[in-house]
Amino acid sequence: MTTPKLLNRLTFRQLQVFRAVHERQSYSRAAEALGLTQPAVSAQIRQLEQALGHPLFKYAGRTLHALPAADALAASTQAIFGQVSRLQMSLSDLEGTITGELNLAAVSTAQYVVPHLLARFRAQYPNVQIRLRVCNRSQALERLAERRDDLVIMARVPDDEALVFMPILDNEMIPVVWPGHPLLEATRPTLEDLAHHYMLMREPGSGVRGALEELAAEQDVRLDHAIEMGTNEAVKQGVMAQLGVAVLPRLAVRLELEAGLLAPLDLPGFPLRHSWCTVYHRERFPTPVTELFLRFVRQHLDELHAHFASDPTPLPSHGVACLPQAAQ
Template sequence: MHYTFNQLRIYRAVVENKSVTKAAEELHMTQPAVSVQLRNLQDQFAIPLTEVIGRQLYVTEFGRELYHMAGIIMQQVDEINYRAQSFEGLLSGKLKISVASTGKYVMPYYLKDFLKAHPAIDLIMDVTNKSKVIESLEDNEVDFSLVSVMPQALDLHQEVLLPNKLYLAGAVDSNIKTTRRTNKSVFDGLPLIFREEGSGTRVLMQQYFQKAGIVPKVRMELTSNEAVKQAVMAGLGYSIQSILSMKNELKNGEIRIIPVKELPLLEHWRLVWRRSKKMSVVATAFLEHIQKNKQKIYAAHFSWIERY
């Protein structure tokens, strides 16, 4: 048998994406190149690794076993590289973080200087919704997660990073007349844009409406913060959004904050990790970096939110 490490890497990407096309996009390869490598790997075995029924790709029982064994091989190869780098005096290894989607406006600033100081570290950051972030913690797949709504069912440590303020946002040409005394009655009949189920922003909105006795008029649900912003700017409706996600739109006059006496909703962005987690050297170093520098990072990149 003459299969290669690269073929195993490509095969794992195909299995994880359940698609040759999506694997090619993830690996920055052409679809034919991925198909050739997958076929060359298959030629090494008499037993099929995958099957295509209709247009859906399925992994055989042997294919699943190969997937797991290939993962072990790749981890061992990574470990060889990390060990070699450590002998050169470099801090190296993987740092795995899952981030609630709006947290993409936050996490890069807390990673920047750390990764610059330790270029041998490989970062794996999954930006997804709150439900999948919690799932990654439950399955012990990540070192840390960034959340704005604290998961209740897990035993977690936390490091509070910065406030998460959520305001009612509308198009700049919105005809809503408001004053500083505008109250919750502004929501009467207001067409609202919600995030999908599982979003932390949606949870905060629902908690607010329930507590205030408001029955929201939901015009649409969208699956990303960017999609919500575009819909708001186009005048399709209004939404309660994190101030962090609207920085550029506010600066460019593309979106308007509508003052409501009971707003902003206030939560905090938190770096969380399981109490039972056995931290790697890399994860420990990152946590120390956060604890030492979080106030400086906030002052440099996020103090502007205090103007709102």
């Protein structure tokens, strides 16, 4: 097939659908992401295969596999959409505005940090559409593997050369109890002493739980008295209600510690420290808006560190009311 014929038969919609299927390795997940039905996605892929003259995917059992033509097309599609995004950014620069989309996923512990970044970023680039999905660590790893987001913000980044990451802030995890808890008066308490109490823990797959379980294994401590709770907020409220004790990110409880509603416990091995990082898969080249956000984060790291290292205080105003631009 000659190049002119191929150019005349390809459409951006076909390439958009193809990219979603290739990244997610699933027709159904691609359909969900694009707001289409699965038959509509399948039809777009069939038309694309006919235009290319090559099959793109095949099933082995229930698993969808990309064929060599799909991998070749994926590289070209990434370059094509990257150039279109850069064109959009250039046109926006000419108009004096920056537009585009920024799709983020963040582990639940990072929700105490990410909004501070997004508020500053939105103040400077109000026409960028931001989407933030909060999930646990195992879900973040799944989304990262499927390349479903522009960036994932998480701690304990896997040792994988295919991942590009940038540390942004330390995540300190500390033991917390309610004021008046007997361990606060104990001499040299240990994790084993803490584990004798009911331990409020997140679900399996949570980063905080994983870090605690790793330390417990290192110290040969059994966590036999666990009460599972679905969010850090529920765990925090449970400790304040004297339901049990917990290990939580310091930033998640800084206001309660300041108010005397919770108390930190000094135990050997704590605090656990892991840096939150921005992460993306090397094969998912950052869009111009993603590059803009990463540059923005680097420029504001000192401000972020200073704010969270000090006692809880309001951030300085960024001078922008939290109103849509059209309403200003």
